[in-house]
Amino acid sequence: MEVVLEAVGLVKRFGSFKALDGASISLRGGEVKALAGPNGSGKTTLLKCLNLLLRPDAGSIYLEGSEVTAPGVDARLVRQRVALVFQEGYLFSHMTARENVLFGPLKVRRLPRAEAEALAAEALEAVGLDRSLWGLYPAQLSGGQRQRVAIARALAMEPAVILYDEPTSNLDPLGAEEVAAAIVELAKRGVTSLVVTHDAALIAELGAEVCLMSRGRVALCGRLEELPALAEAAGDGELARFARALAGRLGKARVVPVAAR
Numbered sequence: 001m002e003v004v005l006e007a008v009g010l011v012k013r014f015g016s017f018k019a020l021d022g023a024s025i026s027l028r029g030g031e032v033k034a035l036a037g038p039n040g041s042g043k044t045t046l047l048k049c050l051n052l053l054l055r056p057d058a059g060s061i062y063l064e065g066s067e068v069t070a071p072g073v074d075a076r077l078v079r080q081r082v083a084l085v086f087q088e089g090y091l092f093s094h095m096t097a098r099e100n101v102l103f104g105p106l107k108v109r110r111l112p113r114a115e116a117e118a119l120a121a122e123a124l125e126a127v128g129l130d131r132s133l134w135g136l137y138p139a140q141l142s143g144g145q146r147q148r149v150a151i152a153r154a155l156a157m158e159p160a161v162i163l164y165d166e167p168t169s170n171l172d173p174l175g176a177e178e179v180a181a182a183i184v185e186l187a188k189r190g191v192t193s194l195v196v197t198h199d200a201a202l203i204a205e206l207g208a209e210v211c212l213m214s215r216g217r218v219a220l221c222g223r224l225e226e227l228p229a230l231a232e233a234a235g236d237g238e239l240a241r242f243a244r245a246l247a248g249r250l251g252k253a254r255v256v257p258v259a260a261r
Contacts, residue, residue, distance in 0.1 A: 001029040003062070004192050005050065005082065005161045010059035012045055012216075019045040020056065021216035027161060030190040033221070034203045037213030038242050043196045046213070047163045050194070051082040064160060080108065083154035084163045087170060089146045091138040097149045098124065098134040104157045116156075123152035126189070127182040144175025148182050155186065162186070164195040168202060180205065200249040210246075214239045 006026040012019045020042050027033060035043055048054040050061060052068065052075035061069045068078045091100045101123055105116035124134060127148040138146050147167055154162050167183065168176035180202040187193055187206055197203060203210060203224070211221040212231065219239055220230045227247050231240035 001031065003027070004029045004064055006062045007046070007050060008060045010046065010049055010056045010061070012049055012054060012056050018216055020049065022059070023213070023217050025211060025218050027192055027194060029192055032187045032193045032195065032206055032208040034206060034208050034210045035194055035196045035213065036198055036210060036246055038238065041213040042216040043213050044165055047084060047165050047194070047196060050163060051084045052078045053084065080157055081160045082163065083157055083159040083161070085150050085154050085165065085167055087166045089150035091146055091149055091153070093138050096135050096137055097129065097141065100149055101152045101156050104153060109157065119156045119158070123156040124149070126155060126186065127152045128178070128185070142175055143171045144178040147171065147175065147179045151179070151182055151186070155191070161192045161194065164193065164197070166196050166198070168197065168199045198246070212239060212243060
């Protein structure tokens with residue numbers, strides 16, 4: 001498959017702090033990768049740069065073969081193709097679940113109402129949200145239901161890639177399970193995805209390659225069982241300890257990965 005999204009040598013500074021220090025990563029069409037790393041390693045900053053919510057100070061980002069960090073590129077158009085699902089969801093509180101999902105196709109893409117409504121319904125069904133909940137407001141929904149609405153909102157824009165920023169971290173076990181099931185279902189459908197997560201069960205069920213970040217860089221990528229040895233070989237003691245802890249947690253998650261189904 002063709003490379004859909006690629007970042008090369010991204011640098012992002014906040015004052016004297018360098019949050020990204022030459023970060024590079026790529027995703028092929030239909031590919032799913034997990035991104036993990038110690039706190040402060042640059043994971044969220046990388047996601048925000050990939051959809052141009054933050055502009056990198058150096059480096060390049062390519063979307064479907066075109067450089068989107070080039071001068072004159074409209075960041076709003078990039079965000080329509082590279083969706084970002086935040087940890088908190090950030091739904092419009094004055095809109096129902098259905099209206100939240102309908103907003104993008106109808107108001108941003110300016111599609112005919114019938115087409116926009118069809119996309120919204122398809123997206124809500126894809127994340128497994130019961131129709132009885134579509135007319136409820138965010139305050140009436142559980143955390144897991146709100147997060148699934150946020151995922152549906154991203155999906156309804158028909159993006160090339162969906163980026164997830166720790167989508168299950170603030171949820172109770174049931175909500176986390178519901179959201180993980182939605183992400184896995186979209187992965188099975190071939191939705192290109194990059195998932196920042198330390199959710200052992202989710203990573204195991206996705207069966208995806210895992211990339212580890214350290215000190216603002218994507219230090220290494222590999223299968224779950226390879227991570228500790230790869231980190232040791234890289235000579236990064238902190239990352240090696242993190243990789244062993246992550247691999248150990250993943251070993252306890254008794255699920256069948258998507259790739260094996």
